[in-house]
Amino acid sequence: MEDLVEIHRGAEAIIYMGSYLGIRAIYKYRPSKQYRPEILDKRIRRLRTINEARIMTRLRLLGAPIPAILDVDPDSALIVMEYIPGKLLRDTLISGGSLDLCRRAGEILGIIHSGGVYHGDPTISNYIVDDNGDLWIIDFGLADYTNDPEDLAVDLHLLYRSIETLPLKSIDKMEEEVYKGYESIVGSERGREILERVRSIRLRGRYVAERRAKAVWLTDQEG
């Protein structure tokens, strides 16, 4: 644990890179928030750590390509997980990644949803393409259990939206592939139901889903 290097500081967690028993590892740590009473702060950090680790374990067992949990310490709000080396799906797609990756992204979301879980932020910046060309999904900080088609539709919508921020012409084709992959896992009936929801979310014009996409806030500021 001695050589931890901070690689990202989010609103809720700090991500460090290090090693664990000789394996390159990611340390996800939820620091305490002094504006919360200590007893509440401890409870929240502990519960969220457990929740995230449980969900990740469950999805791993279902065969979802996500980092393996190496260690969990709820009392210090720490999760240690496998490091997935590679490039963001976003960057891969921009530099001409294949449509197969889009299909696979849809499949992976389908696997997660079939496990009764929504991801909460499945944008193409949270998918990683490893050196073998295999696709992974990371960051379950906003994930939770659900039976509500609305939650699943929001997930799918977020994935679509993040694709739509790409400066590319083949967006429609990409979204089609995402859906094909998604449908191949959840089945065509469920797939159509969720897709219908996605449409209604968009028609509602509420930014409920849109605003969840970091892309809305960051991509055009950065790009």
Add this chain to the structure above:
Amino acid sequence: MLKILGIESTAHTIGVGIAIDEKPYIIANERASYIPEKGGIHPRESSRFLAEKAPEVLARALRAASTSIDDMDGIAIALGPGLGPSLRVGATIARALALRYKKPLIPVNHGVAHIEIGLITTGARDPVVVYLSGGNTAVIAHHSGRYRVFGETLDIALGNLLDTFAREAGLGPPYVVNGLHVVDRCAEEGSKFIEDMPYVVKGQDLSFAGLLTASLRALKRGAKLEDICLTLREIAYSMVVEVTERCVSHTRKREILVVGGVAASPYLRDKMEWAAKHHRADLYIVPPEYAGDNGAMIAWTGLLAYKHGVSIPVGESYIKPRWRVDEVDTPWRI
């Protein structure tokens, strides 16, 4: 010099303000608020009160600014969001004035007005806005021509939570005494944090309904009222600060602005200060006279809009009880 008269009557306050496009910007801000003797705001009773008080409040505003309606360049009206019966009172008056004095009618969104008055009175430029009132709880930031809702309550508003609990516990009405909410005051005597009260932040949204239910249940169970207030306050404010923090972190904005009727809480301010410092952001809180619903904010926002060509024919000036902040184009702020 542009001079705009603004009318607010979205809920329980009839407010008339007058704004000009040079310092001091606001030259009148008069109001009357319906405070029920018991229970919550009954829309019918509230609208009756607003209609009764409106002429007097309007006269007071004109007198305060030593001006007349003839002198105005336009009449701004909050068409929503709010309670239908209340909205109709203000809208009727505004339409009548616009027709009788041949002035353009300017539609204003109540939530946008809370934000704009916060910006002009605090000097914040491009903040993450935390909008807290009896009917609204939202974290908002401006992006590409509109205010975007980053996170909001999924059920009841923060003010609604505090007021309803206060009412059930016999602490109010009135809910705010000497600028401090009765729940805040009661919590000062609390000493013990009650376990297992729900803290519900879902992504960027929050939910207070479960917290209200749990608080009422604790009350029934015989827990000490002061301890319940303390726990309720700490959980509710912490939730708001957490969502704010997320928005600041995502948008990378460097300012936080708190607006709306619940903005004044010193306990919320303490927590916000911590978050602001932590994210190297500056914290701004709307001054008390512009925190609650008021006519000045409608006048000021109407002035900004009118300067950018916004007005509405009287025949189309329907009230919009569910008009969202993120449905409003803001040509004055690109």
